[in-house]
Amino acid sequence: MIQTLKDAPVDTSTVDENTPWFRKINLGENKYKNTLGAVALLVGTGSLGMIWMYTLRSVRFLILNKGGRHLTFVTYTPFGKNRIMKVPIENVCCKEDRKLAKVQLPLKVKNTAMHYMVDMRGEFKNPLLFDSTAGLSRKW
Known part of the structure; x- marks a missing residue:
């Protein structure tokens, strides 16, 4: 052209x-x-x-593994497959309270450049468990 x-x-x-x-x-x-x-x-x-x-930072599923010591992030990829990342729970920091977030909830994983984004239109199966594990604001 x-x-x-x-x-x-x-x-x-x-x-x-x-x-x-x-x-x-x-x-x-x-x-x-x-x-x-x-x-x-x-x-x-x-x-x-x-x-x-x-696309790589949009969380599809956030799973608390058995024993409660690790979180599994399942994210999207540009070509439709899933990307799975297992992270120790002490390396995850929630940057905003779940009740105050309107559109997306940013989760920071230690030693990564960007925040992972959890869509607030999704379903929280056990909100109390989320708030006491992944939803905590941690200082590194």
């Missing part, structure tokens, strides 16, 4: 100080075509990366 931009030289006789900036440039010149292509590539790649990271 970028290659179909035609060379349309600007008529300098009709350009004055009130003419908008986009009427003063020729988008068919190679420098503008290449710049538009590079910007489109960067914006597309950046958007894909952000969407991918959001």
Whole structure:
């Protein structure tokens, strides 16, 4: 599509100080075509990366394992499979109270860059158990 931009030289006789900036440039010149292509590539790649990271951090299931010492995070992946991560419960910190969270509940796992997000529209099978295990705010 970028290659179909035609060379349309600007008529300098009709350009004055009130003419908008986009009427003063020729988008068919190679420098503008290449710049538009590079910007489109960067914006597309950046958007894909952000969407991918959001998908990896969205919690599908949060399971308290037998014995109560570990949590299992089951998250989505971009291609529809599940990603499973077993974490010691002392390495999980809830950043907001479950009753105060409106849309998402952020959970921080120690030594990870981002927060895992639990959707508040989901179902909490045992809210008291969640509040006393994964829902605690811990200091590291």
